[in-house]
Amino acid sequence: MTMARQLPHESEKKFLVYAGTGTDLIFTHGVELPGFASFPLLEQPRTRAILASQMQSLVDLAKEMDVGCILDAPTWMANADRAAPLGYDAGRLVEVNKDAVSLMEEVRRTANRDDVLVSACIGPRHDPYAGIPPVSVEDARHYHKAQMQSLHDTSVDLVTAYTFNRPSEAAGCILAAQDAKLPIIMSLVVETDGCLADGSRLVEVIDQIDEATNSAALFFMVNCAHPTHFSEALDNHPRLRGIVANASSCSHAELDEAENLDAGDPGQLGRQMAEILRRNPSIQVLGGCCGTDMRHLRSMVREMA
Template sequence: MARQLPHESQKKYLVYAGTGTDLIFNHGIELPGFASFPLLEKPESRAILANQMKAIVDLAGEMKVGCILDAPTWMANVDRAAPLGYGAGQLVDVNRDGVALMEEVRQAAGHDDVLVSACIGPRYDPYADIPPLSVEDARQYHSAQMSSLKDTSVDLVTAYTFNRPSEAAGCILAARNVDLPIIMSLVVETDGCLADGTKLVEAIDWIDAATNAAASFFMVNCAHPTHFSRALKNHPRLKGIVANASICSHAELDEADELDEGDPRQLGKQIAEIARDNPSIIVFGGCCGTDMRHLKSMARELS
């Protein structure tokens, strides 16, 4: 059945995109290349993925808000999965299986405001020094993963951690071509700008112009509130913030041997303050370094 998406609803939604660091530092699970989709292959690790999402479903039900369940498919595209031994044919099954697991969690949830999303990642490491990707090249590249999601129970796709406007635009067009609603989540540096120096709101406007505003809306993820709070500008198309626990830069986090979990209570207060200044924001969540303590703090402060 067709479900209301966040921008069509009057509810707030929670999302948890910090599963990777939780798996590594709190569960002691190795993630080669930061890919979590190989965990779908074993019952014990599959159960851990399901329990991560069950926790956010339970919290959302307790707080009477909606939630978005992201399938563990951020790295399940051709170039980033190839070093792990996965071919294009296998990735079709991986993407479908990730959605199927989230559907199992939804069916067990017991309330209606649960959306299943397929998590889409950029073609390359977003923090690497790589050549630019044109809008058309990005559209063709991301079309493979989008096509694999057709005829699944997925409600939408969420593209996380994109920091190149041209690739973001191409990814949005690939989703449009298969009639999948898409949330585009951009990532900023400590100065609130994308990696190429583009201001966040300027990037959103450029992407919308290049795609005829085909994205459902935009979010920011994988950055601390102190990095992006001044960059949001109450932009009407920016409706989600998915924050890191740590104030460290991406380079510092990449080199860290220990988890920087920040201050969950303070993070909740910072998110609530941003929500007051940017009333168009309806999706809130945690990214790297966060766990249910951070999400509970956000939900409590937002309520």
């Protein structure tokens, strides 16, 4: 019998996420990521086991700290344009997305808890930190449709779109999820000034995207930035219900050039996140992005408590 699971916005619980798997794979496990894509690791037993162990650690920590968690399938770059240079065509990508979800389902079965959710991770069409041409809402909707449809018949509870920094693409991605009848969380990325790449204020972008999509997203998050970058930009916006922080306060450009992992101070990061939650009580999802590990997540939950 299938467990009845509540999505974060339907629950009174806090949920943990771990979006720092890429840097963990590179710097902790010594695994090479082709083009920073982790989905090819599904094909080798050794690296497949590492992907599973990352999420198993999240499940174990969530149980220990009595919070829920969201297991993100390693599909952030499993879309047409970003996978093509790695030799993946449309048919193969369908199987990749389904296989990634099945691996997360295997991890979830070990938990036997109704507060462990499986999500497919959706990424932007291009590198979000590179200069790319503008895209219309409808073009983005059409582009992301293929990946959404590949997930429709899987066991995902929702999809999470991470590291979007162009409002039109974010809106199109949300509409593509709606077309596929998939609940979606939209996570935006900001620069060190708390604004998106084009200088737009975070809360204004959220309102803009909601207007373009009739508020179709479950809610919004911020990821891949340090608390010092976004703490003053949240404004207790009721639709912003998740924060997924980098360990380092460096800019994206500085992190791209880094040869060593900057893990920051887990205790300090936990305190900074807890203070943001105190000032933004609608936040239900918290977690770690680049440079973080379970130490950082444990610190966040302890300080929050």
